Amino acid sequence: MALEQERVEETGTEEGTFQRKMKSRHLVMLSLGGVIGTGLFLSSGYTINQAGPLGTILAYLVGAVIVYLVMLCLGELSVHMPVTGAFHAYAAKFIGPGTGYMVAWMYWLTWTVALGSEFTAAGLLMQRWFPDTSVWMWSGVFALLVFLLNAFSVRFFAEAEFWFSGIKVAIILLFIILGGAAVFGVIPMREAGASAPLFSNFTSDGGLFPNGILPIFMAMLSVNFAFSGTELIGIAAGESVDPDKTIPRAIKATVGRLIIFFVGTIFVLSALIPWRDAGVIESPFVIVFDRIGIPYAADIMNFVIITALLSAANSGLYASSRMLWSLSKEKMLPSLFSRLTSSGIPLNAMIISMVGGGLSLLSSVVAPDTIYIFLVSVSGFAVVVVWMGIAASQFMFRRQFVREGHQLSELKYRTPLYPIVPIAAFVLCLASCIGIAFDPNQSLAFYCGIAFMVLCYVAYYIQNRRGKKAI
Numbered sequence: 001m002a003l004e005q006e007r008v009e010e011t012g013t014e015e016g017t018f019q020r021k022m023k024s025r026h027l028v029m030l031s032l033g034g035v036i037g038t039g040l041f042l043s044s045g046y047t048i049n050q051a052g053p054l055g056t057i058l059a060y061l062v063g064a065v066i067v068y069l070v071m072l073c074l075g076e077l078s079v080h081m082p083v084t085g086a087f088h089a090y091a092a093k094f095i096g097p098g099t100g101y102m103v104a105w106m107y108w109l110t111w112t113v114a115l116g117s118e119f120t121a122a123g124l125l126m127q128r129w130f131p132d133t134s135v136w137m138w139s140g141v142f143a144l145l146v147f148l149l150n151a152f153s154v155r156f157f158a159e160a161e162f163w164f165s166g167i168k169v170a171i172i173l174l175f176i177i178l179g180g181a182a183v184f185g186v187i188p189m190r191e192a193g194a195s196a197p198l199f200s201n202f203t204s205d206g207g208l209f210p211n212g213i214l215p216i217f218m219a220m221l222s223v224n225f226a227f228s229g230t231e232l233i234g235i236a237a238g239e240s241v242d243p244d245k246t247i248p249r250a251i252k253a254t255v256g257r258l259i260i261f262f263v264g265t266i267f268v269l270s271a272l273i274p275w276r277d278a279g280v281i282e283s284p285f286v287i288v289f290d291r292i293g294i295p296y297a298a299d300i301m302n303f304v305i306i307t308a309l310l311s312a313a314n315s316g317l318y319a320s321s322r323m324l325w326s327l328s329k330e331k332m333l334p335s336l337f338s339r340l341t342s343s344g345i346p347l348n349a350m351i352i353s354m355v356g357g358g359l360s361l362l363s364s365v366v367a368p369d370t371i372y373i374f375l376v377s378v379s380g381f382a383v384v385v386v387w388m389g390i391a392a393s394q395f396m397f398r399r400q401f402v403r404e405g406h407q408l409s410e411l412k413y414r415t416p417l418y419p420i421v422p423i424a425a426f427v428l429c430l431a432s433c434i435g436i437a438f439d440p441n442q443s444l445a446f447y448c449g450i451a452f453m454v455l456c457y458v459a460y461y462i463q464n465r466r467g468k469k470a471i
Helices: 024-035 043-080 087-094 099-124 135-152 154-183 214-220 220-227 243-272 284-292 297-329 346-364 368-401 420-438 443-470
Strands: none
Touching: 043 214, 043 220, 043 243, 043 284, 043 368, 043 420, 043 443, 087 099, 087 284, 087 368, 099 135, 099 297, 099 346, 099 368, 099 443, 135 297, 135 346, 154 243, 154 284, 154 346, 214 220, 214 420, 214 443, 220 243, 220 368, 220 420, 243 284, 284 297, 297 346, 368 420
8 A cells, every 4th residue: 555545534433533632732741741750750860870970961961862863753654644553553564563563562561661650659759748658559549540530531631731741841940940040059058058069069979970981871771761751742643633733843842842851950960969869769859959948849849740740640541542552453452442432532441551550550569669760671671662663664664655656755744864863763772772781770671671572572473373364
């Protein structure tokens, strides 16, 4: 079938249809909502502790470059073929059906595990106010809340996510302003009197790279986890208004804001928190506001971060349920997962995705801080594999497009500097995956991720063989 005939306007079942309700501002905030979560607010402390102050800044800069390259590839694919839950459809068509199946499940794993990490992180932060309560109890309450938020219409979900994400963006800007003022002495640090830290954290206690260069590479996966969510623009393409215009606009706005928010935030955190003091038990944002000494600022920030984590989980449940719906539409899962409510909600797929997240968060009963890093690593590995699939799909798509006799001018959005961009994106993502194999805290996630990939391929070929025999 010719490529130009594959554009999808609306998809559904006898029970309902996906509705094109999302505008550019919704897509931007959906993507930011998925990104600005536990990866920035909590696991950034782990990255600072491992890679040191300058190493962390470099890691996030490299992460921003990787995300930008992947998004350039995604833009061409999603504008030409705007379908809901699109990643595996691209990989299946341009790489192979087995790879498409694997990419779909890896992306589902990304978010269903991320749900567990978001709920676990929110539970950890609640212990600031309720130290005698259990993390898993709060995790369960938050899981129920997020499920209910997703169970309404797409328009309600998108509008709610728009405002939740707006609050997060405003808080991050406020943090950069106040934290920057503390760095340069405009606001005195409570523990340091009236003297400004300036850049002392970059020169003392081991200097810029206290643990050497290697931890930068080992920390890249947690950095990539922090950036995961940008690709939600592609997931929502089938539910966006006028995707030819809204998707490129959303990609440009999202990546630009992420670079400002993440790099600016990490610079302030690295300047104000000694690397030995950073970790995942308490948010580095809360630590900074505690040390600045603004009354109740740390408690307010803790509350805002919890709402931000729930917002990210909200986006994650949206993404994972749409991926199951997409697999079902391709006859790779039972048809019950592709059924939509009258409001266009894949409720069955949402329930299963929440069950996966629930299994992840139950592990918080054992050792919340240790399990949290494992969940981050698994989710980060899975999303990087998906990014590799996006880059490879764009590379193969462009070759096929030209081979069929089309002109590049027919593409309404083109990935620049082809084939350099998809190749660079693929190689950098691969390096990020390999890096965690050398980190004792994350190596188990590497091997579990590889095993899950192999299991996906095996499951696909067994299922495919049974299908052929049935015919």
